[in-house]
């Protein structure tokens with residue numbers, strides 16, 4: 001097997017154009033599992049873990065760009081103010097996995113259980129892609145087109161994700177069979193956008209791709225408006241609103257029964273996660289957390 005070692009993004013894209021079958025390897029925490037179990041034997045690997053262009057993150061004109069090669073460990077150390085992303089990063093594998101594993105790899109694998117993916121969905125991220133002769137970006141929900149299926153062309157690499165920075169609280173939480181080193185049975189990211197007066201909720205592990213709970217989002221934004229909570233974070237939502245929101249989130253899930261849990265359990269888990277996440281966000285607003 002050939003291993004290609006580009007030093008720059010330009011070199012990597014030229015190599016990919018010349019050898020589209022070469023499989024990119026970033027942290028290798030998914031690729032090496034497949035190789036070790038002999039599930040996949042690519043003709044060539046292209047090692048992209050040293051490309052400086054993929055390892056950067058930046059804030060620009062109210063937008064955040066997260067390079068595909070930024071590891072979970074770096075997110076935890078360098079981007080701790082992005083609470084949902086940091087919380088998701090902290091739940092990935094073990095310290096060793098977090099030191100190698102990247103968000104680009106989570107995107108590339110495209111498992112609906114990828115913990116960074118609900119966060120990118122709730123941020124409404126655009127995924128930036130490039131080949132030797134073109135660059136394009138696709139919305140998060142156009143990038144993943146099925147279980148472990150992406151819209152990436154064979155000659156393309158993922159450059160990273162870009163989204164508008166949000167003012168307001170948010171969280172990521174997941175349910176699994178134990179506390180650490182666990183694939184999520186259900187995961188949820190909730191982001192409150194104070195400026196747009198919107199709430200965005202994304203679900204992982206409960207459908208073929210990450211899903212947004214649009215009806216629940218509209219419902220809760222209207223409840224927050226009706227109760228005056230957008231202007232006065234001390235204003236309470238009606239007692240039954242939390243339950244009604246949680247029910248709508250659960251209804252958005254499209255879970256299946258599998259070895260990790262039944263569809264019914266997953267739906268229930270979504271409702272529990274939704275209720276907790278909304279409770280945390282409302283409490284954070286009351287306490288002024290998550291605001292500049």
Ligand SMILES: Cc1cc2nc3c(=O)[nH]c(=O)nc-3n(C[C@H](O)[C@H](O)[C@H](O)COP(=O)(O)OP(=O)(O)OC[C@H]3O[C@@H](n4cnc5c(N)ncnc54)[C@H](O)[C@@H]3O)c2cc1C
Nearest residue numbers: 026027028029030031092093101102105106108114115158
């Ligand atoms: C023990 C263990 C525990 C784990 N726990 C979790 C967990 O809790 N949560 C979770 O979400 N995941 C978990 N994973 C899976 C894995 O760590 C993540 O999916 C991680 O984000 C993969 O990143 P990577 O850089 O290692 O990807 P790699 O293995 O290098 O690549 C993964 C895929 O993405 C493609 N790819 C990578 N970068 C690019 C790019 N820039 N352009 C185009 N294609 C690209 C590769 O070709 C490959 O198909 C775990 C894995 C292990 C081994």
